[in-house]
Structures are given as C-alpha cells and as structure tokens.
Amino acid sequence: MTMKLDDWLLEILACPNCGGELRADDAAAELVCTGSCGYAYPVRDDIPVLLVDEARAPAS
Numbered sequence: 001m002t003m004k005l006d007d008w009l010l011e012i013l014a015c016p017n018c019g020g021e022l023r024a025d026d027a028a029a030e031l032v033c034t035g036s037c038g039y040a041y042p043v044r045d046d047i048p049v050l051l052v053d054e055a056r057a058p059a060s
Contacts (some may be wrong), residue, residue, distance in 0.1 A: 002026050004046045015039060016050050030056070 003026055003054015012032070013022050030040040031048050038058035042049045 001027060003043050005043070005048070011052070013048065015041075017052050017055070022048075 003024055005024060009023060010022060010031075014020065015022055015035055015037060015051040017039055018033065018035040018037040020033045020037065022031040022041070024030075024043075025032050025036055025040070028040065029043050031043060031050075032038070032040045039052070039055040040058070041051075041055050
C-alpha cells in the first residue's frame with residue numbers, strides 16, 4: 001500500500017524534533033527523519049502524525 005503524499009508536502013515538512021528532512025517509507029507507512037535524530041513518524045489515513053510522542057526511535 002502506497003502513501004498518498006504530495007511531493008510538495010514532503011518538501012516543506014521537517015522533523016519536529018531536529019528540523020531534518022523527512023523521507024517517505026511506504027513499506028512501513030512512515031516518514032523517516034534523515035537528520036540527526038532518525039525518528040520515524042507514522043502516517044495514518046495518508047495524514048502524517050508529526051508528534052514526537054508518537055514517533056518511533058531508531059533502532060540502535
């Protein structure tokens with residue numbers, strides 16, 4: 001299942017934790033931070049949930 005997020009939206013969204021860029025991970029239905037924190041934010045019903053409390057921390 002592919003997330004339906006417009007390219008322009010991904011260009012303006014930023015990680016609320018570190019301000020890094022976000023990339024779409026269709027397989028996990030997440031937006032993953034490419035910055036210093038690496039948090040993954042869920043996308044539910046094609047709506048990004050950009051809350052740090054909802055984010056999944058990267059595996060260490």
